[in-house]
Amino acid sequence: xxxxxxxxxxxxxxxxxxxxxxxxxxxxxxxxxxxxxxxxxxxxxxxxxxxxxxxxxxxxxxxxxxxxxxxxxxxxxxxxxxxxxxxxxxxxxxxxxxxxxxxxxxxxxxxxxxxxxxxxxxxxxxxxxxxxxxxxxxxxxxxxxxxxxxxxxxxxxxxxxxxxxxxxxxxxxxxxxxxxxxxxxxxxxxxxxxxxxxxxxxxxxxxxxxxxxxxxxxxxxxxxxxxxxxxxxxxxxxxxxxxxxxxxxxxxxxxxxxxxxxxxxxxxxxxxxxxxxxxxxxxxxxxxxxxxxxxxxxxxxxxxxxxxxxxxxxxxxx
Numbered sequence: 001x002x003x004x005x006x007x008x009x010x011x012x013x014x015x016x017x018x019x020x021x022x023x024x025x026x027x028x029x030x031x032x033x034x035x036x037x038x039x040x041x042x043x044x045x046x047x048x049x050x051x052x053x054x055x056x057x058x059x060x061x062x063x064x065x066x067x068x069x070x071x072x073x074x075x076x077x078x079x080x081x082x083x084x085x086x087x088x089x090x091x092x093x094x095x096x097x098x099x100x101x102x103x104x105x106x107x108x109x110x111x112x113x114x115x116x117x118x119x120x121x122x123x124x125x126x127x128x129x130x131x132x133x134x135x136x137x138x139x140x141x142x143x144x145x146x147x148x149x150x151x152x153x154x155x156x157x158x159x160x161x162x163x164x165x166x167x168x169x170x171x172x173x174x175x176x177x178x179x180x181x182x183x184x185x186x187x188x189x190x191x192x193x194x195x196x197x198x199x200x201x202x203x204x205x206x207x208x209x210x211x212x213x214x215x216x217x218x219x220x221x222x223x224x225x226x227x228x229x230x231x232x233x234x235x236x237x238x239x240x241x242x243x244x245x246x247x248x249x250x251x252x253x254x255x256x257x258x259x260x261x262x263x264x265x266x267x268x269x270x271x272x273x274x275x276x277x278x279x280x281x282x283x284x285x286x287x288x289x290x291x292x293x294x295x296x297x298x299x300x301x302x303x304x305x306x307x308x309x310x311x312x313x314x315x316x317x318x
Contacts, residue, residue: 009168011091012184015175016084028085034286035078041293042067048303055303058141059125059240062118063296065145066247069111070289076103077285081177094168097179102160104285105181109206110152115248116210117144119217122241127224155202162195163188177282207255214248243296250291254284 017024049055049064080100084090092100124135163181166188176183181199185192221241228234297303 014090073107106156113148119214123217
């Protein structure tokens with residue numbers, strides 16, 4: 001009987017904004033617009049980092065990886081969100097839910113590690129410029145990027161494997177737009193303490209360690225920049241890492257805002273808080289991928305020049 005109960009849940013229902021149907025059309029247009037900007041902006045960045053030989057450096061290799069990562073991350077969830085806005089009762093098979101969790105969780109962890117790798121690249125470029133070609137050789141920076149992807153994928157595999165082994169024998173309604181792992185764990189009819197501990201350890205490794213690494217790297221970077229005698233030299237040195245620093249602040253700042261804000265104790269305000277949490281989580285997944293190409297394009301002369309050349313070449317071939 002217990003086995004029968006545990007196998008009874010073969011699909012989940014994604015609640016999304018079904019309780020607020022008037023908001024669905026508005027958010028469908030908004031989310032679709034943001035997704036198209038993400039695809040266009042990051043697609044162009046990937047294209048120019050491949051086609052322009054001047055951008056064949058470690059920094060732009062990491063940037064290309066970041067853009068590809070952002071496309072994969074949003075594509076793992078946004079189509080599901082958009083479909084949910086158009087479908088009155090959005091259901092998703094258990095297996096598809098597990099795949100979606102694996103992809104989104106893995107991409108998030110990979111981005112944390114990759115941002116740390118990019119901070120190390122900027123540290124070497126500014127603090128040890130003469131050794132930069134040796135330290136950041138092609139073999140090294142390709143290995144660093146590969147390590148980011150493998151680490152994120154391995155972490156996601158562990159967390160999702162633990163989650164899918166849980167029995168789901170009761171409520172199958174996920175109060176979210178997607179199969180968000182914390183929302184799914186709430187539906188398990190078993191002790192999830194192992195999952196909680198495992199995710200806690202993963203958060204320390206994939207959030208805490210990269211943040212500490214980035215913080216220490218930028219202490220050395222800022223110390224080195226302040227020692228540069230000329231104001232023009234300081235400005236030029238800081239401009240090489242300002243885009244990355246801006247992306248890091250937005251990425252981790254949004255995470256801290258999401259998980260660090262106090263919860264409402266008012267029962268009447270709990271529903272509004274719940275809706276706000278879902279929307280913040282949704283836009284968090286779109287904000288950074290949308291802003292990344294904008295930030296790197298506006299604050300980087302090489303990228304702007306490469307994009308301009310790409311546009312000129314396209315027009316000349318027509």
